[in-house]
Amino acid sequence: MSQETTNKAGGVSFIGLLGLVIGATIASAVFAFPGDFAAAGAGSGAVLVGWLITGIGMLGLCLAFYYLNKLKPELKGGVYSYARAGFGSYVGFNSAWGYWLSELLSNISFLTLLFASVGQFLPLFGVGNNIPSVIGMSVVWWIAIILVLRGTKESTAVNLVSTIAKIIPILVLIVVIIFARAFSFETFMQNFSGSEGGMSFGKQVMATTTTTVWAFTGIEGAVVISGRAKRSSDVGRATVIGFLSVLILYIIISFLSAGVMTNEELAALGNPPMAGILEHVVGPWGAALVNIAVIISLLGATLGHTIMCTECPYEAAKSGAFCKAFTRTNKNGAPVFAIVLTSIIAQVFLVLLYFNESTYQVFYFFATGMIMVPYFLSAMYFCKVALKQENGLIKGIGIFNAVYAVWMVFAAGISVMLATVLLYVPGIFVYAKGQKEKGLKVFETKVDRAVFVALLALLVICIYFVATGRINPLG
DSSP states (O other), X not given: OOTTOBSSTTOBOHHHHHHHHHHHHSSSHHHHHHHHHHXXXXXXXXXXXXXXXXXXXXXXXXXXXXXXXXXXXXXXXXXXXXXXXXXXXXXXXXXXXXXXXXXXXXXXXXXXXXXXHHTTTOGGGTTSOSHXXXXXXXXXXXXXXXXXXXXXXXXXXXXXXXXXXXXXXXXXXXHHHHHTTOOOHHHHHHHHTOSTTOOOHXXXXXXXXXXXXXXXXXXXXXXXXXXXXXXXXXXXXXXXXHHHHHHHHHHHXXXXXXXXXXXXXXXXXXXXXXXXXXXXXXXXXXXXXXXXXXXXXXXXXXXXXXXXXXXXXXXXXXXXXXXXXXXXXXXXXXXXXXXXXXXXXXXXXXXXXXXXXXXXXXXXXXXXXXXXXXXXXXXXXXXXXXXXXXXXXXXXXXXXXXXXXXHHHHHHOHHHHHXXXXXXXGGHHHHHHHHHHTTOOSOOSHHHHHHHHHHHHHHHHHHHHHHTTSOOTTO
């Protein structure tokens, strides 16, 4: 199949795909990770090493998406289709299920931080988890849903505009810190090894994993909507170029932040920490500027992740993994059933947010854990494909991806991965219905059955750990 084949007349252009990748990736993390790293006990040295490891690992994953797009152009829907092709129907379903819920939880996290930022201007909204905030979040969510219902091409056009609008304030932040000469190399070196008597350097690096992986959630945006791209060849290019642009931006911000305030000061900052950093440099207007940037950024990211969130179950349903209902579209080609169901589930989470008084960190904790499974499976499938190629470079990238995928899951920790089982197991009901609609057994292979049994065993362990207080999924 030619890579220049037009998938659909009037499909999403390269610029639209690039805007989706950058817009969906740069969301809340860029404004929060300076404080989150410090709160986790990671010094600036460990943070830079963490970015190096995650950067190289995620570059490998982006190259995996790039080469899979070239080598397996018939696989549409990205992370789901790769897992299914590599490891069977039920594993593929779990990849789609995990990705769907991860994107949904990402949006809840974005909305929480969004209204925490709005609360800096309008105290009515507090820290983003009171009744006025829940009402405001619901309004923003349903506006995003209305835009997505108008069709993917129109939604990505709006997303591109919001991406440009939020990049400008972020660049202003960098320029202000540099020209105000607020960066102190002495402060940076003081932060380099972390808190005295704290974690070892290796543990500090591992402590950055959840946040650094979270910061790149959305990088696969072009792959997820590859079935709607104007040209298949644009998908891989948009992914790699978008990734490199975001990585450079993240490293600059981490480096500068570590030279402005001590780790103790960074850890004590409220949400979003970047507002406190710029306020420290230039005064109250700096915090106001950051909060405006956060609002713009999260509005755009909410739209981008809503597109990806509703596209994944739609693509999975077209191949029979999800129920047939998920294939329903409106006159604009938008997956209307997936959109409406996603919206209802999101609304439930928004209500739970109020009763539990959760912060955005709780939701990104779950979102990151959920998406690590689809990333892991995509990396492993690419390794299988790569090892069959004659090109040594592709083989090398495939092996590297497999190694990084194992590291990513290991470094995230048992608490993160076990907690995700609470959300993975219920997916069996949707999978079983989809299998029944096709006239098939729930588990057609021994592998599928073994995977389900393993999930049940992990669920029992998770419940035991929660009951004994060894892990706390809600923070």
